Amino acid sequence: xxxxxxxxxxxxxxxxxxxxxxxxxxxxxxxxxxxxxxxxxxxxxxxxxxxxxxxxxxxxxxxxxxxxxxxxxxxxxxxxxxxxxxxxxxxxxxxxxxxxxxxxxxxxxxxxxxxxxxxxxxxxxxxxxxxxxxxxxxxxxxxxxxxxxxxxxxxxxxxxxxxxxxxxxxxxxxxxxxxxxxxxxxxxxxxxxxxxxxxxxxxxxxxxxxxxxxxxxxxxxxxxxxxxxxxxxxxxxxxxxxxxxxxxxxxxxxxxxxxxxxxxxxxxxxxxxxxxxxxxxxxxxxxxxxxxxxxxxxxxxxxxxxxxxxxxxxxxxxxxxxxxxxxxxxxxxxxxxxxxxxxxxxxxxxxxxxxxxxxxxxxxxxxxxxxxxxxxxxxxxxxxxxxxxxxxxxxxxxxxxxxxxxxxxxxxxxx
RNA sequence: GCGGUCGUGGCGAAGGGGUUAACGCAUCGGACUGUGACUCCGACAUGCGCGGGUUCAAAUCCCGUCGAUCGCCCCA
Numbered sequence: 001x002x003x004x005x006x007x008x009x010x011x012x013x014x015x016x017x018x019x020x021x022x023x024x025x026x027x028x029x030x031x032x033x034x035x036x037x038x039x040x041x042x043x044x045x046x047x048x049x050x051x052x053x054x055x056x057x058x059x060x061x062x063x064x065x066x067x068x069x070x071x072x073x074x075x076x077x078x079x080x081x082x083x084x085x086x087x088x089x090x091x092x093x094x095x096x097x098x099x100x101x102x103x104x105x106x107x108x109x110x111x112x113x114x115x116x117x118x119x120x121x122x123x124x125x126x127x128x129x130x131x132x133x134x135x136x137x138x139x140x141x142x143x144x145x146x147x148x149x150x151x152x153x154x155x156x157x158x159x160x161x162x163x164x165x166x167x168x169x170x171x172x173x174x175x176x177x178x179x180x181x182x183x184x185x186x187x188x189x190x191x192x193x194x195x196x197x198x199x200x201x202x203x204x205x206x207x208x209x210x211x212x213x214x215x216x217x218x219x220x221x222x223x224x225x226x227x228x229x230x231x232x233x234x235x236x237x238x239x240x241x242x243x244x245x246x247x248x249x250x251x252x253x254x255x256x257x258x259x260x261x262x263x264x265x266x267x268x269x270x271x272x273x274x275x276x277x278x279x280x281x282x283x284x285x286x287x288x289x290x291x292x293x294x295x296x297x298x299x300x301x302x303x304x305x306x307x308x309x310x311x312x313x314x315x316x317x318x319x320x321x322x323x324x325x326x327x328x329x330x331x332x333x334x335x336x337x338x339x340x341x342x343x344x345x346x347x348x349x350x351x352x353x354x355x356x357x358x359x360x361x362x363x364x365x366x367x368x369x370x371x372x373x374x375x376x377x378x379x380x381x382x383x384x385x386x387x388x389x390x391x392x393x394x395x396x397x398x399x400x401x402x403x404x405x406x407x408x409x410x411x412x413x414x415x
Numbered sequence: 416g417c418g419g420u421c422g423u424g425g426c427g428a429a430g431g432g433g434u435u436a437a438c439g440c441a442u443c444g445g446a447c448u449g450u451g452a453c454u455c456c457g458a459c460a461u462g463c464g465c466g467g468g469u470u471c472a473a474a475u476c477c478c479g480u481c482g483a484u485c486g487c488c489c490c491a
Contacts, residue, residue: 004464004482059489063416081491110491115416117485126491193488204489256490267491275486305491333449364449366442372451383449397451 008114008122010307018322023309026153027107027127034146036105036129041085043109047075053084053292055258057200064112066122078111081257082128083285083301084292090132091294101133107306118274119308128282128303132289135298137232140263140284141239143302147267147280148245150304155318158270159279160246164253165233166203166264166283167225175224176202182218189214203254220251232262259285263300273311280304327353328414329371331364333383341382344392344410351411371397378414 005011012020031038047067054060066078079085086104089095095102107127114120129146131139144161151159166172179202187195191210198205206215225233240247247265255264264283273279282302289297313320328348332341341357348355356374358367364381371379381393386404394413395402405413 007482064489112490113416114489115487116483117487120490124491128491196488209487274484276490278491280491303491308491331450360443363444365447365451366444368451369442370451376451379450381450385449393450395450400451402450 006122008116008120010121010123016310018324019310019313019320020306022320022322023127023154023306023313024107027105027150030146030150030153031105031129034103034129034142036103036131036146039086039089039104039106040108041082041089041106042079043111044076044078045085045088047077049084049088049292050077050080053087053259053288054081058256058258060112060256064114066111066113080112081110082106082108082126082303083130083257083259083288086128086130086301087132087285087288087292087294087299090130091289091292096133096289096295096297101131101139103129103131105129119276119305119311121307125306126303127306128301130299130301132299133297135232135286137235137263138239140232140236140300141243141245143282143300144236144240144247144265145243145245147282147302147304151267151279154309154313155316155320156269156309156312157316160248160268160270161265162250162253162268163236163240163247163263163265164250165222165225165229165236165262166254166260167221167229168261169287171221171224171226171229172261174226175219175221178219178224179203186214201254201256203252206252207254222249222251229262236263255281255283259288259291261286265302267302267304269308269312271312271315273308273315276308278305279308279312323375324354325375325377326356326371327376328355328378328380329367329374329376330355330357331367331371331379331381332357333364333381334387337382337384337387340387340407344380344382344407348411348414353411353414380410380414 047065050065051061060080065080068076070076086106090102090104105128107125109123109125111123113122116122127150129143131143144163148159148161167175180198183198183202183205187198190198190205191208194205194208194211197208203221206218237247253264253266260283262284265281266278267280268277269279280303282300284298284300286298289295289299330341330345332338345355345357356376358370362370368379376397379395379397381395386392390407391404392407392410393402393404394410403413
């Protein structure tokens with residue numbers, strides 16, 4: 001083979017794209033019901049946007065970005081996530097000047113240069129929503145409820161949501177101090193990964209698989225929340241409860257992007273995709289808009305991994321109606337008939353029928369099989385004898401009954 | 416970026432130094448001079464991811480490389 005697709009990418013072929021289209025249809029419909037409108041931003045942005053937006057210290061920025069220089073020597077990066085670009089577009093196009101909260105959604109490819117594994121690709125797709133311009137806890141709850149509703153709409157089972165508050169800046173700093181005070185004394189007894197994590201993202205240490213049980217007495221971030229943070233978190237929960245949304249609080253939930261404040265959450269799947277059990281996540285980012293150069297506007301959003309959804313749907317054998325039966329398959333026998341079939345084929349297609357013919361010069365039997373494979377409702381057969389009489393045979397593939405009609409009556413015989 | 420496993424026709428899959436590279440599915444042709452089932456017959460890999468090496472001889476052994484897959488870090 002001369003060429004192979006780049007590592008960690010996927011070809012979506014007929015047979016699977018239908019399943020993607022199904023999920024995308026559900027996404028669009030749900031967005032409409034929740035009044036989120038689509039935005040399409042560039043697939044690459046200036047590298048600096050992600051360095052600032054996503055955060056200089058994150059793994060994404062430090063080692064996972066597909067970056068390149070354009071011909072003018074500008075540093076560009078294929079977007080590793082959707083929020084930074086949407087927020088940039090919000091600021092650049094001054095959507096903050098609009099009267100209502102900006103409720104936006106996007107579906108598209110994201111790029112991260114990681115080693116692929118189950119449910120993780122270098123080019124992957126996210127469906128995400130962003131609500132910019134409101135600090136109301138009700139919108140936090142709406143975003144969380146949106147995600148769960150989406151899973152329900154596409155027929156996915158066994159999903160749940162974990163929520164947490166990472167606090168406002170003051171709360172987080174206070175907590176970091178307390179946590180480090182707890183962790184530092186035991187530093188030498190921890191695994192190598194954890195020793196690294198203490199410096200980079202101390203909260204992560206608590207999730208360590210090796211040293212997990214050493215942290216039973218670790219301080220919880222919830223005890224470090226100041227009044228503003230706590231009030232917000234409680235209000236989010238009240239709103240979720242009001243909607244009948246079940247959630248669990250996970251005080252150790254952290255997200256890998258720097259821009260989160262207050263609310264953070266992750267969507268989980270019971271069955272798991274290999275070692276992965278997260279199918280989406282999000283949170284509030286009250287500093288990001290300003291960070292990107294806009295006014296001091298708060299925001300919240302979430303994103304769902306489409307590949308992971310597809311893996312789970314396949315795993316759960318979710319019924320997806322992706323059949324596309326053909327209205328009619330036209331068979332010509334002989335050259336003269338073939339010319340007439342070409343004419344009829346196009347006329348039927350113009351009238352709105354889905355129609356197909358043989359282009360491989362195959363025998364009648366093979367063409368019948370082809371019609372069968374395509375699930376044609378009717379097969380139409382034209383031979384020289386019919387042609388001479390100005391007639392054509394119409395066979396119902398379901399009843400196997402065949403009638404002969406005038407050529408000009410073909411379309412009406414197919415209803 | 417690091418580690419495990421694996422790359423044989425369109426698909427599934429046997430073969431682990433000398434075979435004509437099994438078999439199954441699908442496809443195409445025929446038995447049935449113009450009809451989708453079944454059955455039977457026939458065709459279908461000058462080549463075993465790619466590149467080197469060892470050998471009289473390599474799909475089979477060795478090295479490299481590229482992919483796939485699973486896991487780690489991290490994440491969707």
